[in-house]
Amino acid sequence: MGKTDWRVYQFGNGAAEGDAGMSELLGGKGANLAEMSRLGLPVPPGFTLPTNVCHYFNQHDGQLPDALRAKVSAALKQMGPPLGVAFGDADAPLLVSVRSGSRASMPGMMDTVLNLGLNDKTVTALAAHAGDARFAWDSYRRFIQMYGDVVMGVSQDFFEEVLDDYKLEQALTGDADLEADDWQSVVERYLEIIDREADAPFPQDPMEQIWGAIAAVFRSWNNARAITYRRLHNIPDDWGTAVTVQAMVFGNLGETSATGVAFTRNPSTGENEVYGEFLPNAQGEDVVAGLRTPLHLTRAAREHSGMSDLSLQERMPEIYDELVDVFGRLEAHFGDMQDVEFTVQEGKLFILQTRSGKRTTRAAIKIAVDMVAAGQIDDGEALLRLDPSSFEQLLHPTLDPSAQIDVLCRGLPASPGAASGKVCFSADIAEVEAARGEDVILVRMETSPEDIHGMYAARAILTSRGGMTSHAAVVARGLGRPCVSGAGEMRIDYDAQIARIGGRELREGDVITIDGASGRVMQGRVPTLEPELSGDFGTIMTWAGKHQRMQVRANAETIEEAKRARRFGAAGIGLCRTEHMFFNPARILQVRRMILAQSGPQRDAALAALEPEQRADFAGLLSVMAGLPVTIRLLDPPLHEFLPSTEDALEELSELLQVSVDEVRDRIRALHEANPMLGHRGSRLAVTAPEIYAMQLRALFGAMHDVDGSEAASVEIMLPLISTAGEITHLRKLIDTEAAAWAAAHGFTPEFSVGSMIEVPGAALSADALAHALADQQGFFSFGTNDLTQTTLGLSRDDAGSFMSDYLGAGLFEADPFTTIAQDSVGVLMQITAEKASGVSPSFKLGLCGEHGGDPESVAFCDAVGIDYVSCSPFRVPIARLAAARAHLLATRTGR
Amino acid sequence: MGKTDWRVYQFGNGAAEGDAGMSELLGGKGANLAEMSRLGLPVPPGFTLPTNVCHYFNQHDGQLPDALRAKVSAALKQMGPPLGVAFGDADAPLLVSVRSGSRASMPGMMDTVLNLGLNDKTVTALAAHAGDARFAWDSYRRFIQMYGDVVMGVSQDFFEEVLDDYKLEQALTGDADLEADDWQSVVERYLEIIDREADAPFPQDPMEQIWGAIAAVFRSWNNARAITYRRLHNIPDDWGTAVTVQAMVFGNLGETSATGVAFTRNPSTGENEVYGEFLPNAQGEDVVAGLRTPLHLTRAAREHSGMSDLSLQERMPEIYDELVDVFGRLEAHFGDMQDVEFTVQEGKLFILQTRSGKRTTRAAIKIAVDMVAAGQIDDGEALLRLDPSSFEQLLHPTLDPSAQIDVLCRGLPASPGAASGKVCFSADIAEVEAARGEDVILVRMETSPEDIHGMYAARAILTSRGGMTSHAAVVARGLGRPCVSGAGEMRIDYDAQIARIGGRELREGDVITIDGASGRVMQGRVPTLEPELSGDFGTIMTWAGKHQRMQVRANAETIEEAKRARRFGAAGIGLCRTEHMFFNPARILQVRRMILAQSGPQRDAALAALEPEQRADFAGLLSVMAGLPVTIRLLDPPLHEFLPSTEDALEELSELLQVSVDEVRDRIRALHEANPMLGHRGSRLAVTAPEIYAMQLRALFGAMHDVDGSEAASVEIMLPLISTAGEITHLRKLIDTEAAAWAAAHGFTPEFSVGSMIEVPGAALSADALAHALADQQGFFSFGTNDLTQTTLGLSRDDAGSFMSDYLGAGLFEADPFTTIAQDSVGVLMQITAEKASGVSPSFKLGLCGEHGGDPESVAFCDAVGIDYVSCSPFRVPIARLAAARAHLLATRTGR
Secondary structure (H helix, E strand, C coil), X not given: CCCCCCCCEEEECCXXXXXXXXXXXXXXXXHHHHHHHHCCCCCCCEEEECHHHHHHHHXXXXXXXXXXXXXXHHHHHHHCHHHCCECCCCCCECCEEEEEEECCCCCCCCCCEEEECCCCCHHHHHHHHHCCHHXXXXXXXXXXXXXXXXXXXXXXXXXXXXXXXHHHHHCCCCHHHCCHHHHHHHHHHHXXXXXXXHCCCCCCCHHHHHHHHHHHHHHHHHCHHHHHHHHHCCCCHHHCEEEEEEEXXXXXXXXXXXXEEEECCCCCCCCCCCEEEEEECCCHHHHHHCCCCCEECCHHHHHHHCCCCCCHHHHCHHHXXXXXXXXXXXXXXXXXXXXXXXXXXXXXXXXXXXXXXXXXXXXXXXHHHHHHHCCCCCHHHHHHHCCHHHHHHHHCCEECCCCCCCEEEECEEEECCEEEEEEECCHHHHHHHHHCXXXXXXXXXXXXXXXXXXXXXXXXXXXXXXXXXXXXXXXXHHHCCCEEECCCCEEEXXXXXEEEECCEEEECCCEEEEECCCCEEEECCCCEECCCCCHHHHHHHHHHHHHCCCEEEEECCCHHHHHHHHHCCCCCEEEEEHHHHHCCHHHHXXXXXXXHCCCHHHHHHHHHHHHHHHHHHXXXXXXXXXXXXXXXXXXXXXXXXXXXCCHHHHHHHHHHHCCCHXXXXXXXXXXXXXXXXXXXXXXXXXXXXXXXXXXXXXXXXXXXXXXXXXXXXXXXXXXXXXXXXXXXXXXXXHHHHHHHHHHHXXXXXXXXXXXXXXXXXXXXXXXXXXXXXXXXXXXXXXXCHHHHHHHHHCCCCCCCHHHHHHHHHCCCCCCCCCCCCCCCCHHHHHHHHHHXXXXXXXXXXXXXXXXXXXXXXXXXXXXXXXXXXXXXXXXHHHHHHHHXXXXXXXXXXXXX | XXXXXXXXXXXXXXXXXXXXXXXXXHHHHHHHHHXXXXXXXXXXXXXXXXXXXXXXXXXXXXXXXXXXXXXXXXXXXXXXXXXXXECCCCCCECCEEEEEEECCCCCCCCCCEEEECCCCCHHHHHHHXXXXXXXXXXXXXXXXXXXXXXXXXXXXXXXXXXXHHHHHHHCCCCHHHCCHHHHHXXXXXXXXXXXXXXXXXXCCCXXXXXXXXXXXHHHHHHCHHXXXXXXXXXXXXXXXXXXEEEECCCCCCCCCCEEEEEECCCCCCCCCCCEEEEEECCCHHHHHHCCCCCEECCHHHHHHHCCCCCCHHHHCHXXXXXXXXXXXXXHHHHCCCEEEEEXXXXXXXXXXXXXXXCCCHHHHHHHHHHHHHCCCCCHHHHHHCCCHHHHHXXXXXXXXXXXXXXXXXXXXEEECCEEEEEEECCHHHHHHHHHCCCCEEEEECCCCHHHHHHHHHCCEEEECCCCCCCHHHHHHHHHCCCEEECCCCEEEECCCCEEEECCEEEECCCEEEXXXXXCEEXXXXXXXXXXXXXXXXXXXXXXXXXXXXXXXXXXXXXXXXXXXXXXXXXXXXXXXXXXXXXXXXXXXXXXXXXXXXXXXXXXXXXXXXXXXXXXXXXXXXXXXXXXXXXXXXXXXXXXXXXXXXXXXXXXXXXXXXXXXXXXXXXXXXXXXXXXXXXXXXXXXHHHHCHHHHHHHHHHHHHHHHHHEXXXXXXXXXXXXXXXXXXXXXXXXXXXXXXXXXXXXXXXXXXXXXXXXXXXXXXXXXXXXXXXXXXXXXXXXXXXXXXXXXXXXXCCCCCXXXXXXXXXXXXXXXXXXXXXCCCXXXXXXXXXXXXXXXXXXXXXXXXXXXXXXXXXXXXXXXXXXXXXXXXXXXXXXXXXXXXXXXXXXXXXXXXXX
8 A cells, every 4th residue: 555645625715625525535514614615605714634544543543644743733824824813822822623524424423622722821812802801711611621521531520520619619609600710710720630630731732732632533433422323323434534623713702793693595484585693792602592682684674673783784784795695605506595604703704604494394485486486496406405295284274383372282193284173072973063063173092984974074083092004093194184193191981071181181072172293182272374375386386297207196085085186286086995985974874784784685775775875976076087087996995894883873773684783793793803904805805795896886887977978087997905816807807797787788888997906915926917917908006005014014004003113213114114115025016016017018007095105205216116106195195296206306317 | 831641540459650658649548548559458459530630620611631531441441350350340340439539638528439330230240249139239229329419419318308208108117127129129219310300311331430420529629518628727729639449349248258447456555466356248337337246356355255256367367367467567667556447358358448546545655665665666756656645644543434423514624633522612621621531522613822721631623613724723733633613504502501503412521523634523432543654654754854855844832742743753843832832721820910910020920930831841842852953933922812801811810910800801902903913913022022032031041051961952043023124133132132141140151043934025025134134143034824825915814714715716716825825926925035045145044834834735835945944733744744855856857
């Protein structure tokens, strides 16, 4: 190996030896300081010791290369003059910070030394310069403490003890009570501690100080905290850290000094205006501490607030102009709204840090649209700036942030939106109350399919059990109802009709408000704000449409949902769960009669009663979705999900079926299954009881017949829970027979395609055979990723709550697999399916209709797999559309 | 296309133009007749028209090539002389059969014409020759009927009607009552029918007859029956059929004629002796009809039976010697025991058919061993002759076939073996009665984990519900108890303690016998035969060991099972289900206490009580399995499987836990899961409640410590229900911590390997990551194909019974996937796993421990995948070993 050319990388004064692309060598911090400096931003000058020094240090038992010493001295010498100071100068001392900086951010894991350069002499110069002896002595004692700890290995405890003793002696209560001479006394005692505990004097020579600090920061790469952090975040141990030495600047050196934070645009509204606050003659920590009221940056803001203290614009107009100029350069360079920390030291502006500014979703949209209008970024870049998940808050009512709230308890934020209403413990009563015009919140321990009519009638749902993917959560999201689930503090006593939360009680009729976005349950009616889909939102959605490869459909059964889906820009219905139509209270009795009938005529009578109802539902849906595809999934859940458990319902059924209640109970028991998820449902029902699908098909063909003539939706018939190609072939015969019968009887030939859910691994693994069984009729697959996740991971969505938090906590799952597709298992099956299907027919259509269709990360994965569309609840359609557009943009830009 | 050289393929008289390899051209029948003729066997002569004639026939609208006519005539001319007859000769006519023969067997699907050559003249010659006018006229009328139907299209109904009318006129009741002149009269009327219905006379010219018959047989390739059969059996329509014309021979032409069937060895015992029967002066159908008592073939057999009628050996010693000689040649050629049909016509022996003879399993083993000893086949070939499934009957007690039985009802043959005992409706009582020395049959509607102690105590289990894979069936097979499940005719009334079967009743204490091999339930005690594992069986197992690549282990928990496993040649224990040890009634209370305890000390107390018990169990198992590997699977099932449902048990528990029965019930309810199969169990339990696995590990390490010094078994610790690599890493820490703690506390360092079940698709799909997490410690995978099938197909084993028979009936599953591995889905996952694991480490060990480990077809698949061992119930170890050896032999021979 040749001799290394050891060097340091200087920055400051509008130039730098490094740039943003050199983070491997200079660490993130060093590279960014270099970049800002190159941009001509007034960054306090300094230099960076690159990571290869760290490697040397680690390999040579904590020694630094000799050749580096001259480079560091030279760099230090160049830092002072532009600031009118010099390192170690007794009258005008340069003070520096020494900080770590790795390629990956490791916040707080390694050591830092500030105010380096202070000693018994320079402290006096600092006091004189700042006109503030207290500040100077406090800074010095802080430096001694920090250096003593980090460099000399003297525990913080010793220093704390001395300070406590001093305060006791002097009868002082807090640090704020100590004056300059107090701090000077403390400094003396601190220096004694160093002598005693480190068995060496505190170094007065700034060069000795700096070498000590540099070595200590390099050493801290291998402290226990940093090692653990790297293991947890998969950061390789051999990356090493860089060390940056930078001039300290002070905003408290008199009235020509100041410090502040600013956003280049209003982070709340997105308006293109300077926004922020500052304090004259202050340090950054004073702004944060809130002891003094910060002042406005602009005159307009000051006048608007009625404050008399002058703004930065009025007080330091040249600095203000320079700051505005810097903002312009920052936005031009980073192409985004920035959050900037600055300090003015004796009339000179320094930018300490800049980063993309956090903002509300509303602001994010406005900023993106404005920047496109101004030509700062293109529409694709605008989409990439937006976080699809954040759109959630725009699409539902939200709590009025100015309202007073009284939080009763918290649960899981299971379905977004805020709503108020009367507590109701029963789905039946919820329905009655809602019909009378009352706003109702359905409050249950957990919900079951029997409660759906009540969930539909309620404004929101609250449960004491169940997770983010419990029945309540999933159905609520589908219905667009706010839901808080698993509010474990709440104990419901159905008999007494009381919910107890700690010492408080909720009775039927009490008004509460729930916030499905935060999981909070509140007493009384809290005002909410309706969603406003502004013009900018529409613009964003238009751009999304332009950049989407993958289409987004909605899961919808009702006309209301279908209309909402169209409003949100859905490209069709990707999943109509026909069984939801069965839960309608007017029909459930006939459904139960159909299931429990033991004679053909009784069953036929029940089916005959259901057929016109379902036909009307289908016809409504097909009309609303004119011109778009509608995927009708035939009956999916196990029959016992429809069966009653209450005595009333049993008696009603016993009367209709003309058998005893006990007999009804027996028949229900016979349908019980150990694992209904893996049981007799979906297409399996149709194999053993084809008459149910036959009725559904007649209803569908009838509906198609009814809406024929006007522009109709195109129909895709979907078979659920398919695991072998044989099932498809078997059921296609049933479909074709019914279609032919309809054509023969009514002279109308229904046109449709037939596809299959892919929701068990066996279907994915034999997708080629399945595709062959469908390919002749524009076949399609739709991934049912809810069930596919359950079967692939052997994980029941209803039961995982008892261990999911432990799993996420221990990092055994990266994310809840019911929220984000588990790419290394479920995702592999999706890829296998896509490959096999396109092997059979390159144009074989692929969709997804699980909960994951509304999750941005999952949507991006679907784009990568090459899926044609995802389908999600109507409320999540805009989110999925934005995610789809972003995914395609990223793929195109990275040349995937 | 050049001009086809139309030809026919002659056979007979010790020579043939074709051979066994030409079935594509000559059909199976033609090729085999040629082969037998080549072997020098006295086959009635004939010739075959090859399948290309059929193609011509189909393409030319039912015409036959002209060039064929001369060939057929020439061949017919050559057939007669050796038999002293001539085709169409009025005094000594040659009669022939005309039969179809395709490449694949299509039994009975196409047409056949027999006795062709008979006409008004030759019938007289046949009568004279046979000395039996009745036979001759009956033959003629049969020929007319068959020819009329097959060739001339006259429905059988007309002939039946005529015959019925004639019998009515003559007041005759059955065909046997008709004499020669009766049949002659019938013939006259038959000829009239032909005239009338076919509008043409019955052809008297034998050459005209033969062309008609040949065309008819070719035509029958495309009859509806044959087309359907081909579609069902995937036989291509374009294969076509050959047609074979063969001389008829008659065993009823006087005392020098005879007919018989023979086995070259005794098919019941396997003894190497001529075995069979014959009738002098008779036709084959006379032997079958049973109107005359057949005679013995050998003098020894005759003398043994005390019969006075001479045997073939005594009556026709030359024919007998020739037959024995033929048998030798047949065995030498086919290398297997043959089942032969023969006819002696006027002192000349003809072999009509030979095929491998069916035999009992006992005979199959003896024959295979004898043939190897005689050098006729090698030991590998011997194994390939044996059907592993048939071994089942050798390994369990069987019903004495000579016993009288009174069958009460039938259920499914869920676990083999026969046993008698007293009916008992409760597991608890079964245990008490068994402890008193009673033989007990546990009779339940269905069983649950709570019944295991009773199932263990019982001699056999009978249930009225559940399929071949119900809890009762699976556990019974594991325990080696005979079981009949799903005996649906039986209605159990637990309250009355009565089982009703039709009009009969079984009360507690009534003695019944069940036969798990046939599913029969019988009144009273039926004598049974104990399994005899003869020396030949041992020899076969030795050969299996020599040819196995894949090892066979046993699933075992008890010392009894482990000993049986060793006796049956298991190479270790592949699955010790540690939870079975928990079901022991002495411990279940502590298990329940552990689960329901809400305070640490209560739980610790329960675990402390269980630890020494489990330690002793482990120590016993490790001692018995000295020198072999033992796979210990840590706790797998969901905790609620251990919980009580009876009031008594609830009260007992309430006392122990010192909480109310209602509280106990509440805690049990809280553990309820919607889909327990996919719930909180296996390794997931250990993530949330590590103290249970920790106890099991201490018990295991203690046991290893206890048996150390003697030759110990090697321990493999197996983690159940793993779905991600993170779980493995997480739990390996627990294992390593406990091991280190044991070593530190006791000075004994336990040595073991750690592996994972592969029982959810996600585990298979990320097997590389899982293997990485195990590879440093001789890691292994074991396919849990029961659960893997459930999750891959989304199919609950407990619930599939309601539709499985419909699925099998409609061909939607080829076989029950819980019996035979579903290769195109579950099998694909196994292959993916094997590839990924060997990618991580070529020697990564793979096993299988589901029910499929005892299924020969699944074992063969495992061999193909390259799995190292399968593990099955001890009773199925010999079956799996034979299957493994056969699979490896076949793979080696086909050069896989």
